[in-house]
Amino acid sequence: MQVTMRSENHVGYVTLSNPPVNAIGQALRQGLLEAVRWAERDRLDRVIVFGAGGVFAAGADAKEFDSPPQVPHLPEVLNAIDESFVPWIAAIEGVALGGGAEIAMACRMRIMAPDARIGLPEVTLGVIPGAGGTARLPRLVGLQKAVEMITMGKPIGAQEARSAGLVHAVEDDPIEAAFMVNSEELGCIVPTWEFHAPAHDPDLFHMARENLKAKMAGQEAPLRALEVIEAGLSLPFHQALTQERQVFLELKTGPQAKALRHIFFAQRAAKAPAHLRGVALEVRHAVVVGGGTMGAGIAYALLAAGLQVTVLEADAAGLQRAEDTIGKLTEASLRRGIIDAAQAADQRRRMTLSTQYSEAASAQLAIEAVFEDMAVKHEILAKLEAVMPADAVLATNTSYLDVNEMAARLMDPTRVIGLHFFAPAHIMKLLEIVQGAQSSDRAISTGYALAKRLGKVPVLAGVCDGFIGNRILARYREAADTVFMDGSTPWDVDEAMVDFGYAMGPYEAQDLSGLDIAHANRQRQAPTRDPNRRYIPIADRMIELGKLGRKTGAGWYRYPGGGGKVEDPIVADLAIEEAHFAGMSRTDYSGPEICRRLLLAMINEAADILDAGIAQSASDIDLVTVFGYGFPRWRGGLMDYADSLGVKAIVAQLEILAREDPVAWKVSPLLRRCAEAGQSLAEARPKL
Ligand code: 3HC
Numbered sequence: 001m002q003v004t005m006r007s008e009n010h011v012g013y014v015t016l017s018n019p020p021v022n023a024i025g026q027a028l029r030q031g032l033l034e035a036v037r038w039a040e041r042d043r044l045d046r047v048i049v050f051g052a053g054g055v056f057a058a059g060a061d062a063k064e065f066d067s068p069p070q071v072p073h074l075p076e077v078l079n080a081i082d083e084s085f086v087p088w089i090a091a092i093e094g095v096a097l098g099g100g101a102e103i104a105m106a107c108r109m110r111i112m113a114p115d116a117r118i119g120l121p122e123v124t125l126g127v128i129p130g131a132g133g134t135a136r137l138p139r140l141v142g143l144q145k146a147v148e149m150i151t152m153g154k155p156i157g158a159q160e161a162r163s164a165g166l167v168h169a170v171e172d173d174p175i176e177a178a179f180m181v182n183s184e185e186l187g188c189i190v191p192t193w194e195f196h197a198p199a200h201d202p203d204l205f206h207m208a209r210e211n212l213k214a215k216m217a218g219q220e221a222p223l224r225a226l227e228v229i230e231a232g233l234s235l236p237f238h239q240a241l242t243q244e245r246q247v248f249l250e251l252k253t254g255p256q257a258k259a260l261r262h263i264f265f266a267q268r269a270a271k272a273p274a275h276l277r278g279v280a281l282e283v284r285h286a287v288v289v290g291g292g293t294m295g296a297g298i299a300y301a302l303l304a305a306g307l308q309v310t311v312l313e314a315d316a317a318g319l320q321r322a323e324d325t326i327g328k329l330t331e332a333s334l335r336r337g338i339i340d341a342a343q344a345a346d347q348r349r350r351m352t353l354s355t356q357y358s359e360a361a362s363a364q365l366a367i368e369a370v371f372e373d374m375a376v377k378h379e380i381l382a383k384l385e386a387v388m389p390a391d392a393v394l395a396t397n398t399s400y401l402d403v404n405e406m407a408a409r410l411m412d413p414t415r416v417i418g419l420h421f422f423a424p425a426h427i428m429k430l431l432e433i434v435q436g437a438q439s440s441d442r443a444i445s446t447g448y449a450l451a452k453r454l455g456k457v458p459v460l461a462g463v464c465d466g467f468i469g470n471r472i473l474a475r476y477r478e479a480a481d482t483v484f485m486d487g488s489t490p491w492d493v494d495e496a497m498v499d500f501g502y503a504m505g506p507y508e509a510q511d512l513s514g515l516d517i518a519h520a521n522r523q524r525q526a527p528t529r530d531p532n533r534r535y536i537p538i539a540d541r542m543i544e545l546g547k548l549g550r551k552t553g554a555g556w557y558r559y560p561g562g563g564g565k566v567e568d569p570i571v572a573d574l575a576i577e578e579a580h581f582a583g584m585s586r587t588d589y590s591g592p593e594i595c596r597r598l599l600l601a602m603i604n605e606a607a608d609i610l611d612a613g614i615a616q617s618a619s620d621i622d623l624v625t626v627f628g629y630g631f632p633r634w635r636g637g638l639m640d641y642a643d644s645l646g647v648k649a650i651v652a653q654l655e656i657l658a659r660e661d662p663v664a665w666k667v668s669p670l671l672r673r674c675a676e677a678g679q680s681l682a683e684a685r686p687k688l
Contacts, residue, residue, distance in 0.1 A: 013175075016049065022055055023059065024059065032077050043086075056091075082106040087108035088106070117157055129150060130249070140192065227247075271452075298369055299322070305454050366388060377396060385412070396419070398418060414440040490507035502631070507556035509630070512550055515542055522539070648675045651675040670686075
């Protein structure tokens with residue numbers, strides 16, 4: 001029974017009960033409809049509807065979205081509530097999202113707990129509200145707020161909902177408060193469907209449309225939601241609902257909604273595997289070695305999660321720099337209202353800065369985040385091992401270096417893992433947990449537990465150069481440099497990838513992070529580089545020219561006065577010169593062709609990564625590309641996107657490219673196996 005009903009003194013209590021978040025599936029819809037009929041049959045004075053487990057309802061059950069909708073449909077159920085002669089009151093605790101908020105809006109009155117949240121986040125799943133949200137919300141809160149909430153999909157808190165007129169009251173105990181509502185007052189409230197729609201405001205829609213094109217470029221649902229709200233203003237209420245439902249059903253089975261659902265569920269499935277649960281070390285005190293940008297970001301993330309944190313630096317200047325950087329992060333959080341002054345003071349109290357490794361003696365976890373030098377990292381890990389408890393976990397934040405080599409020199413290599421954070425470490429959601437050959441279950445499990453505590457998406461990676469994400473990134477950049485060398489410009493490449501959905505292209509992104517890191521990496525790899533593989537020297541020429549990116553005022557682009565990017569003809573000429581020296585003619589690639597090449601290069605590399613067991617599944621690669629590398633979420637991640645193209649088609653395209661360069665475009669054996677077996681990448685498993 002997902003809906004239970006009981007009455008006391010003519011007051012009905014209807015409980016939504018589908019743990020853990022009361023997602024609204026067929027059984028719950030059916031139960032609600034029966035509750036409406038029950039309340040009417042028993043001629044109750046009012047019905048108070050609330051969710052079991054401290055959550056009102058998290059919306060329609062997205063697991064049902066892949067099958068045809070089953071009756072009763074939610075709009076029909078909500079119309080029955082709205083039109084009933086028995087007034088319903090929604091007592092909202094936890095969250096009322098999507099269909100959950102729509103249930104609440106169909107009630108005559110809404111009362112919210114102070115820490116509850118309400119919203120219509122459907123666009124984040126690639127759909128629009130499908131049970132009256134686009135018609136009811138504007139009627140309740142006005143156009144401006146409704147457009148903002150529906151098109152951006154961001155839920156709001158109780159006080160904001162109260163000020164917007166979405167809820168009638170904010171009370172510690174909303175069920176009790178609903179019981180206390182005066183019957184006359186309740187009787188005076190008209191049903192939502194009888195409310196007048198707000199007056200049309202063409203300027204507001206124009207501005208919202210432009211804003212969405214800029215902020216949510218490529219995404220279908222936000223613009224469709226805007227259209228539906230606008231069209232609904234001139235329609236009678238029930239017709240507005242009908243047109244909304246049609247668009248909802250159309251989007252629900254479309255590629256963007258499927259891709260967004262895939263990421264939603266993949267993110268939730270990213271948890272420690274069963275055999276690792278319950279063996280994690282409880283981390284209360286963590287040490288971060290190195291207070292540069294990355295180390296300070298990691299330290300701040302740990303502080304924000306409530307841990308005691310010690311930052312170790314080599315000298316007083318390093319300590320000062322770390323303190324300043326962490327201080328700035330605290331100030332930014334204060335300014336943005338993420339923390340208040342008391343929380344900031346508490347964070348400061350929990351932080352120690354020191355040059356003494358003895359400060360690590362009571363910590364359960366250390367994360368080294370110094371520059372990429374194996375000798376330095378060895379020295380640090382050995383010092384930590386000497387002072388820390390025998391069961392403490394030693395983690396390296398290396399982006400590329402061999403975790404096995406680091407572990408091998410310690411007395412106990414089983415305690416070493418990689419914890420690869422992404423800059424800015426306190427914001428970026430991805431955490432690659434790198435499993436060394438000897439890493440213990442306890443150490444890996446501690447990595448997962450830490451990710452959970454920090455609110456990060458954990459992905460297990462094996463040891464190789466660049467793990468999952470940076471290995472794909474290196475291939476992406478190599479493909480970009482090849483296209484540039486052979487005929488394009490960095491700005492052509494960037495534009496092509498932005499058109500695909502990236503927030504910025506590979507060259508602009510590299511300018512931001514600095515060209516020197518990749519350069520150092522190429523130098524490190526030089527001795528083991530495949531001599532048969534074509535090497536593109538353009539990025540090395542940039543280093544010779546001192547163009548290291550934004551930090552030197554110029555990289556692939558120029559940044560006059562530290563401002564916006566400007567195309568640099570000198571950079572474009574580099575490729576022309578290099579091609580001239582090499583006696584090569586250049587080709588003019590179209591945007592879609594550039595994009596195709598870069599994506600195929602990444603897909604092929606990712607398939608090799610999966611085949612080698614460096615990644616556990618295609619959906620893990622999707623999480624890495626979306627949460628760490630800006631792959632458009634609404635395209636589902638790299639491998640989900642590849643599956644949407646079809647593995648056979650990918651192999652065919654790679655084979656054609658392999659005629660140009662058989663080494664760079666060598667087709668991954670995993671792709672071939674999948675193509676032959678008619679298997680998708682989602683079903684693919686590493687070769688054993
Ligand atoms: N459908 C199906 N399952 C859902 C769900 C939904 N709408 N929302 C959450 N779940 C599941 C999760 O998959 C997870 O399952 P698992 O335990 O098997 O992994 C479980 O509920 C708990 O979810 P979280 O791990 O995300 O728990 P949190 O406490 O971190 O977050 C939440 C809870 C804020 C409710 C978050 O899950 C969330 O944002 N859910 C989606 C809300 C949403 O987008 N609703 C709109 C749906 S579309 C709609 O309503 C259409 C309507 O207009 C007709």
